[in-house]
Amino acid sequence: MPVHRLNHAVLYVRDVERSVAFYQEALGFRVVMGFPGASFLQAPASNNDHDLGLFQIGPQAGDSEAGRATVGLYHLAWEVETLDDLEEIAAKLRDLGALVGASDHSTTKALYAKDPDGIEFEVSWLVPAGLLTPETIAGRSSIRPLDIAGEKRRYGGDTRGGVGISTAAAH
Numbered sequence: 001m002p003v004h005r006l007n008h009a010v011l012y013v014r015d016v017e018r019s020v021a022f023y024q025e026a027l028g029f030r031v032v033m034g035f036p037g038a039s040f041l042q043a044p045a046s047n048n049d050h051d052l053g054l055f056q057i058g059p060q061a062g063d064s065e066a067g068r069a070t071v072g073l074y075h076l077a078w079e080v081e082t083l084d085d086l087e088e089i090a091a092k093l094r095d096l097g098a099l100v101g102a103s104d105h106s107t108t109k110a111l112y113a114k115d116p117d118g119i120e121f122e123v124s125w126l127v128p129a130g131l132l133t134p135e136t137i138a139g140r141s142s143i144r145p146l147d148i149a150g151e152k153r154r155y156g157g158d159t160r161g162g163v164g165i166s167t168a169a170a171h
Contacts, residue, residue: 009076010053013117014061019054022116026092027078027123043078063118075112077122084157086111086125087148093123102146106139107132109151128162131155 013019020039023029029041032050040050066072080086086109093099093113100120101112110124127136 007048008051008053010055011115011117011119012057012061013054013115013119014057014059015116016054016056018116022096022098023052023054026096026098026113026115027089045081061117075120075122077110077124079161080123080125081160082158083109083125083148083152083155083161086123087152087157089123090148102148104144104146104151106136106142109146109148111146125151126162127155128160131159132162 011019016034016037016039020029020031020041023041024031028044029052030044031039032042033040037056039054041052041054042048043051064070064072067074080089090099090102090111093111098113098115099111100114103110103112107127108124109127110122112120112122114120
């Protein structure tokens, strides 16, 4: 029985209310359940019970050393439906001072940001399987700066991305 997809993620944070406010403002998540020191959020277009769980551990918590001094999770990646959505989120993340990078991975167009605790996450749009070309697939091994305006001219701002699909074999 193979795994089909990631259902949700759970993060330890210093201040759950601060983190909830950030994910609501930055990505439009909404609270679906909670109790003191914990909150469960759902992405705007999700049918999941929850997509993100947040557990408060307090202001004394140190920064994650994952990838620098310890093993651990590098980042989570959230998908958006259109390049217009990606552009809107890029502006929001920039306004919040959370945007730390933007990359073109050929088959995916990605933003990188950090939440109030410095936990990195990605927001990406995937080229639809029907628009993948041999050149696009071959380009996955290179990383270039992301030009959202150029990608919108190429694919259209309202073209639905290949949700969960980043290879031609998936269609």
